[in-house]
Amino acid sequence: MAREKRTEQLFVTVPSFFRCPISMDVMKSPVSLCTGVTYDRSSIEKWLALGHNTCPATMQTLPSTNTTPNLTLRRLIHLWISQADITPAISKQEAADVINGEFDSNSLTKMIGFINSSEENLKFVALSNHAVPKLVEAFAKSDSMRVLELIVEVLDLISMENAVREKLNELILKSDGITDYLSSFNLVLQKGNTESKVKSARILELMAVNSDSQRKIAEKAGLLHELYSLCSVETETSAVEAGLSALLAISTSRSVKKELIRFGMVKTVGKILSGYDYSSAVRAVIEKSLKMLEMVATCTEGRGAISEDRECVVEIVKRLMKCSRAATEHGITVLWSVCCLARDGTAQENVAKVNGFTRVLLVMQSDCSSNTRLMCGELVKVLREKNMKSNLAPYETKTTHITPY
Template structure:
């Protein structure tokens, strides 16, 4: 059914909902584009009253009516429950900075529930730049949160959308939102989505504050913030250069601590960092590192065990000290059991680690594992 709008919202000339209402000297309100066309062809009478107008009629913005129309459009049902796509276009045409919570909520609903076509409508309307500006308003956390959520849903529209968001300048405000305030977890989630494509991994990692702030959030944030920061680092560190950046930013210590608390994602990030020399060196400096990974092997989920074995393999590969430490905390005994695990990846990784550690153990142990 067609959405019923108050007649006062419609221009007397075009009969469409006004996007820029202005008051003519006769006292009647028209949409600016419509009345301007009326005047440009030489008409000097009011279209409603037919009374004569001054030689140069003034057009005074009707801010009160504009606000009423904006509020109505923002509070109407979402696009999923309305067939009038024209109202969506009107909402986006009137969307500007600064906006208010109801209008941002309406744009969010459009991006969130309207499907791919609605997300593209938001992107094509120029609303992204307005959302990005609101994402940078730290003193209005309610508006910032709504804007970040809308940007996150737009980013889910595919690689083109992810590239477009960075091209529009989304990176600076998103990184700025990682400072530990209520929007930090959401900002980290958005970075994860943006970094899915390789070129964005490089761009985001090269930002001087992105990885350091994720590392700080991993260290000082609440549980959700730490989880989202670890997820973002995992995606970013698939790009080799970002692994070194994460190590330099101090990510190893909080990752080890988080892994010790049962975070499988932290173990997976450590697995990526252990692929670079700087990462292995930093892990070897961390007291209790091997014991934490041994506990994961002993009690973790199958995926956690698999990745903990990968990390231990990498760290012990060229370090006699780490190998002896692993043997001391019982990793070799664990591997002798896990070599027959039904999970082929766990069995393979356990065999490789057992053979590596066996070099520093007794010959009988090596024989036992080989059998």
């Protein structure tokens, strides 16, 4: 019992810089990219193998995808593990016994230790015929929050395997047990720790692979609001990003977008944009926040809510050319939607008052997409008229105050 309590405590008190920014698990082989960010080797190799040429944490384009072992951090992790007296990973036979037995906090903790030990062990569990079905069943039936959190951790670890994602959709989204399963996700998002909430959101995002799964997740009573709360109430960057990512994955219908607008998503995104600094560490959050606004701006209600929120409009303008090309293009699309498509005079004036005319011109002259350049052209025409009517200063060529991304 003492060993179980000590092991459970370790999952709560792991130093944050020992965790991989992608998997959120303790790094076994920490390696650094040229951006200076360190990841677990297996996680970053999967990211790069998918064809990405950016750093996941900063979204900076990588001039080189070479990785350098972070030996100092590896020594620190090994020292922490030895001092924490973490139980060595169980054998494959013991892992098989755990999979075929009853799940409790002790057996699930052993399985997590086994999976974290090697990529081979991860695949052993992920490709097991019984692991995912039994985890799903236990997740639907358990009334222990600790057990639910541990199951979420196991599913998060193995969900990157294609076979697992397919099996999850088959067992959960296309079966009679979907209600109970999604109710358990709801419970974890309501009462679980922040780490479990983040992992739950990630799993739901992976499950939202088609219109059917997106609809079923979005229509589950309370689940949409809990994901919204993750990015509106939680303060940790990882939680905000996970909430936004999951909502972007499932909010494809107009009814869901209208529900998010009713919750106050536009105001929430405005606060996110104004509350975060301009560091590269929060780039993904800013990009997804602006992408969220672009998504809700595709419906009349969304454009109206954005136009009415002066803080949100002002923050969009301030973020142009300050984060990344993707963030800037999302921002331009939103401004075009409210200023040109909706022709909202209040939004036009608010953009003009914060030097939006100059910033849009800068974007137009930058390395942006052709579609973005066309939207910039229409915005320039509208904002030029507002500038002239409000006697604002003409276009100023001194633009060194705007730092390009």
